[in-house]
Amino acid sequence: MFAPPQPKIYHIAHVDRLSSIVADDFLWCDAEIVRRALPGTTIGMRSIKQRRLTLPLGSHTGLHVGDCVPFYFCPRSVMLFLIHRHNPELAYQGGQDPILHFEADLRAAVAWADAQSLRWAFTLSNAGSCFFEDRNDLACVDEIDWTAVQSRDWRTHKEGKQAEFLLEHRFPWHLVERIGVWSANVYGRVVNTLPAQGHRPRVEVRPEWYY
Numbered sequence: 001m002f003a004p005p006q007p008k009i010y011h012i013a014h015v016d017r018l019s020s021i022v023a024d025d026f027l028w029c030d031a032e033i034v035r036r037a038l039p040g041t042t043i044g045m046r047s048i049k050q051r052r053l054t055l056p057l058g059s060h061t062g063l064h065v066g067d068c069v070p071f072y073f074c075p076r077s078v079m080l081f082l083i084h085r086h087n088p089e090l091a092y093q094g095g096q097d098p099i100l101h102f103e104a105d106l107r108a109a110v111a112w113a114d115a116q117s118l119r120w121a122f123t124l125s126n127a128g129s130c131f132f133e134d135r136n137d138l139a140c141v142d143e144i145d146w147t148a149v150q151s152r153d154w155r156t157h158k159e160g161k162q163a164e165f166l167l168e169h170r171f172p173w174h175l176v177e178r179i180g181v182w183s184a185n186v187y188g189r190v191v192n193t194l195p196a197q198g199h200r201p202r203v204e205v206r207p208e209w210y211y
Helices: 015-024 030-036 046-052 078-084 106-116 138-143 146-150 184-193
Strands: 008-014 026-028 068-072 099-105 120-123 164-168 170-172 178-181 202-205
Touching (some): 008 015, 015 099, 026 030, 106 164
Antiparallel strands (some): 008 099, 026 170
């Protein structure tokens, strides 16, 4: 299966991180979140987040996974499923309800990164594993298993489903095109947190992006 003509990318975060993202005008990589001791709930597995800080990218010498802001190529990710099922390895046990999906355009993100001289890559599987392949050329985007990415039943496609786009250090708020939420309650929280002036991505209740 070939890549969509305009692939979208998705970052998930707890709703209580939104105010600092808006204030900073950026989503930050894990290394920077740790350095700044930013407020908000950490939803990933701490052991894997620690490992990502030391996992190198093959396509960029000296750049580690944790130095990059991570995105999936789909909503309803494997990670969200673990959150939904209250996986015991997660310190966060608040479920999927407060989790936001930030949607952006892959090609727009790459164009911005190139203009800023920031490195980027995409992986063909989970970038938190000890073994993955990464690419830094959009001509290779068809190497992603798009059947796995778009599958709702990913039990036999788990690794391919977890392909990631990684952008060095920071991702600009103005490139977030849409925020998907689980419920009307979270929708209200998001709308009330967005700035009166400046960039306001559209906010939509998208239950099909959740479990």
